[in-house]
Amino acid sequence: VDTRGVQLPYVDVVEMTVVGxxxxxxxxxxxxxxxxxxxxxxxxxxxxxxxxxxxxxxxxxxxANGAASQIAIYPNLNFTDPVWRGVMRDARFRRALSLGIDRRMINRALYFGMATEGGMTALSTSPLHDPAFLHAWAEFDLEKANALLDEMGLTERTPSGLRKLPDGRPMEFVIETAGERQEVENALTIITDTWRELGIRLILRPLDRDILRNRVYAGVSMAAVWFGWDNGLPTADTSPMYLAPTNQEFFSWPKWGQYYQTSGEAGEPPDMTAAKRLMALSRAWNSARNTAERTLIWREMLAIHADRQFAIGILSExxxxxxxxxxxxxxxxxxxxx
Structure with missing residues (x-):
């Protein structure tokens, strides 16, 4: 009804049209x-x-946008290539990738500076928001990023300046996308230039959405780009299951998610300490007795994600x-x- 108490007409027909x-x-x-x-x-x-x-x-x-990140890069920790998998599972590598992203440039180029620059975490209007989580490993610092990669022992380079993997292959990092959002391709183009300063060549591979997902789930995709968590506005009473390896749709750990979803009949059990801790915290939340306990659990889970950079958020809001x-x-x- 309107302000005078008059009944307004209902929407009595909904037509949905499929177009490109x-x-x-x-x-x-x-x-x-x-x-x-x-x-x-x-x-x-x-x-x-x-x-x-x-x-x-x-x-x-x-x-306002409720996704935890407009654009997020997901290194596949279940990638079938054992050498690359070992490199990507080292948190120093994921931190270096994040430090090598010029979020300010991407924000200005794509969003006129109106987005929030930082990693993937609870958004500013969530009661669980913590600026420290947003900015963890998210400043643009090529010197620090290069130092982390050197610390990993990835010091050998090709004549063109690319770092070499432990087996001698040039470090060519392939990110697959659904090819549906122009801003994703534009952002990755900017990241290509800055990662080159780290000795890493970014290769962008657009795919059909269904093909992309199936490749990620099978572990044959090295990395993918997608939105962040659908719900970037959690409260302490929101289930934190989506922060733990419980679902294959989180592209950083599809095999671990499959293992949980199928009760061990498919996929692989989590075999990283931080991932196991996330699972334990998710279970603890289910039996927490009050909001204060659930808040502590949420904050630890968000802190783990911020520190370990399982998914590398770029911009949000x-x-x-x-x-x-x-x-x-x-x-x-x-x-x-x-």
């Missing part, structure tokens, strides 16, 4: 949708706002464009897209 991802912003700009957020990215805001000002029968809202037709009411101006 590249057409969604154009169709929204042409006034062909009543409510649209899925398939729209921050880069679409300018054309949507322009269409709105030029008489488009819609309005463009900017909602970039506004999500939402197109709403002018005649559609009760659409909130401020909300969370998640």
């Amino acid at each position: 991802g590249g057409l969604i912003a154009a169709k929204a700009n042409a006034g062909e949708v009543d409510l649209q957020a899925r398939g729209l990215d921050f880069s679409d805001v300018s054309i949507l706002k322009k269409g709105e000002l030029e008489g488009g029968n819609y309005r463009t809202l900017l909602w 970039a506004p999500q464009p939402v197109v709403a037709a002018s005649g559609l009411y009760n659409v909130p101006e401020q909300a969370i897209w998640a």
Whole structure:
């Protein structure tokens, strides 16, 4: 009902049309949708706002994004290549990769500086947010990153300056993407340049979404890029299972997730100390007696992720464009897209 108590009309029909991802912003700009957020990215805001000002029968809202990270890189700790798996399981390598990302440059280039720069953790509006977790290993520091890689013993290089793996192969780090978001490719292009200063060649491999997931689950993908945790706004009473290796959808440990999901019939049991601790904490949360105990468990789990960099977050909290037709009411101006 409106402010005068008059009953407003219901939405009595919902029509959903399947189109190519590249057409969604154009169709929204042409006034062909009543409510649209899925398939729209921050880069679409300018054309949507322009269409709105030029008489488009819609309005463009900017909602907060509830994902823990807009873009996150997932080194596959269950990768079938034993040499690469050994390198990626060393936390110093994952920390070096994170330190080698110029998040400020990516933020300015892709989001006009409106995103939050840092690793993957609870967002600023979550009661579990801790700035120390956000900034852990997230400053751009090539000298420190190179020192970590040297400390690992990865000091030998090819004539072109690439570091060598322990078996002598050049360090070529392959990241697979679903090829659906232009900002991902743009961010990885920037990262390619800075990682080259670490002696690492980044190779981007776009794949179909289903093929990408199946490769990750099978352990044949070295690394993948995706959003961060779907829920970046947890409270102490939110289950922390998604921070533990309980699900293959977390691309850093698909085999461990399969092991949990199938009660040991598939996958591999976690064999890293930090991963085992996350599992123990997840179980402890289930039997915690009060919110204070659950808060302590959450904070330790977030601290482990921040320190171990299981997934390397890049940016978070970039506004999500939402197109709403002018005649559609009760659409909130401020909300969370998640």
